[in-house]
Amino acid sequence: MAKTRVQYICQNCGAVHARWLGQCPDCGEWNTILEGVAPAPRKGGGYAATASDVGVELLSEVSLADVPRVTSGSPEMDRVLGGGIVPGAVMLIGGDPGIGKSTLLLQVLAAVQAQRSTLYVTGEESLTQVRLRAERLGLPRMDLPVLAETRVEAVLQQLDKRRPGLVVLDSVQTLYTDALDSAPGSVSQLRECAAQVVRYAKRSQTAVVLVGHVTKEGAIAGPRVLEHMVDTVLYFEHDAGSRYRIVRAVKNRFGAVNELAVFAMTDAGLKEVSNPSALFLSRHAEPVPGSVISVSRQGSRPLLAEVQALVDRSALGTPRRVTLGLDSARLNLLLAVLHRHGGVSLADQDVFANVVGGMKIQEPAADLALLLAVLSSFKAKACPSGWVVFGEVGLAGEIRPVQAGEERLIEAAKQGFTHALVPVGNKPRSRAQLGIEVMPVARLEQALDWL
Known part of the structure; x- marks a missing residue:
């Protein structure tokens, strides 16, 4: 032996x-x-000297036929996926326990079932629990094929028999293969099971959605190679106590990354938010100090966000710098620029910055709005209502242009804003077409004089 x-x-x-x-x-x-x-070594190592049917093709001869996409039944979800579900694509979605991953996927399966066959494979719940959830959601149709199985060979055998167009595997951490002796959820099991599923999806042109657990840091559990093997990686995000859910694409081979979809959790499941910009804005009865409206870009969508800042005298030897939804290192950099080129020192002040609604802004387009919010709170002077601000602030005090400036202005005009403070490089050619009055600035000093 x-x-x-x-x-x-x-x-x-x-x-x-x-x-x-x-x-x-x-x-x-x-x-x-x-x-x-350790896996047993293969006999006769090396590559088999048999002829292969796979040939080498020239890149210019590869067909460019459009891949037909299948709608998920939700315009918000289709936006995140790049226009719909691509046959043969493997998607990985992760999120905190109880955030609504299974709920959303059941709703998607019910919508796709009207177009092509589907299959829901559960490894964590019994079929009775899945039925109870479906009845609670009030799905338009209950004739959804379901399977309770964790052995990947048995799952693939059912897929070969039924040939569904969309498969959901909930979750990939519960799958195991007979080829390995390690426990389900281990690195070797995850890698091998995911590899078998990906090979089947590419061979049969079946779209597969893998549900993944997350670690306490918020990353998908398992080896990083799992995210490299799939075509699309989606993250479910939410704030504690909030009923809103955000689905963000961090990888997508069939569309833009950092796309954003906003859903609201209700008794009847997840409902899409058609106007996310209004969600991240808190309309004040009158202008308040420390609040500035900016326009960020999440993927290909411009979204309005309220940047708030609170400046207060520090009782500590080292003032605190706290940010929520913004980069803390970026805040320290901007405070240094404000001191050097604006003549305002906050060395003895605590600075707190926040983006309303729990949205995260990772682009430098919110630099100017953050600086003006900090100065507005420090001077106790409110920015006028009806204004939006965006622009990148350089270390030399210049206001640099940002990407898709006209799209941001159009979104601001749709939300009822009448004036915009923008970089000179983003000054539109025709103000009448945008329906918003634009004030371009080239230096930080000009923006501070305006405030």
């Missing part, structure tokens, strides 16, 4: 070690190395 060989695998990066270590030398994480069984 062959002796079983033991190896130690890091659950974070997938690195294999000969002995147990407290810290993984490859990724630097602690207490992530677990014992596992």
Whole structure:
């Protein structure tokens, strides 16, 4: 009888070690190395010397026929996916427990079932629990094929028999393959099960959605190679106590990344928010200091967001710099620019910055709005209502243009704003077409004089 060989695998990066270590030398994480069984070596190593039917093609001869997409039944979801579900695509969606992943996917399956066959494979719940959820959601149709199975070979056998157009595997961490002896959820099991599912999807042109668990840091559990193997990676985000859910695309081979979809959790499931810009704005009865409206760009969509700042005298030796939805390092950089080119020192002041509604702004287009919000709170002078501000602030004090300036102005005009403070490089050619009065600025000093 062959002796079983033991190896130690890091659950974070997938690195294999000969002995147990407290810290993984490859990724630097602690207490992530677990014992596992090494796979048996294949007989006759090397590549088989058999003829292959796969030939080499010239890039110019590759067909450019448009891939037909299947609508998910939700315009917001179709936007995140780049226009709809692509046959043969493998999508990975992750989020906190109870955020609504299974709820959303059941609603999508009910909408797609009217166009082509589907299959919902659950490895965490019983079929009774899935039926109870479907009745609670009030789905338009209940004739959804469901399967409770965790062995990937049995799942693929059912897929070969039924040939569905869309499959949901909830979740990938519960799948296991008979080819490996390790426990479900381990690095080797995740990698092998995902590889088998991806091969089947590409071969049969079946769209597959994998539901993934997340770690306490918010990343999808398992090796990073899992995100490289799939075509689309979606993240479910929400704030504690909020009924709004945000689906964000961080990888998409068939569309733009950082696309955003906003849903509201109700008793009847997730309902899409048709006007997300209004969600992130808190209309004040009168202008208040420390509040400035900016226009950010999430993927291909411009969204209005309210940037708030609070400046107060610090009682500590080192003033605090706290940000929510913004980059804290960017705030420190902008405060230095404000001191150097604006003549305003906040060395003895605590500065708190926040984006209303829990939205995260990762682009530098909110620099000017953040600086004006900080100065507005410090001077106790409110910015006038009906104004929007966007622009990148450079270290030399210049206001640099941002991408898609006219699209941002059009979105602001749709929301009823009448004036905009923008960089000179984003000055539109025709103001009459946009329906908004634009004030261009080239230097930080000009923006501060306006305030």
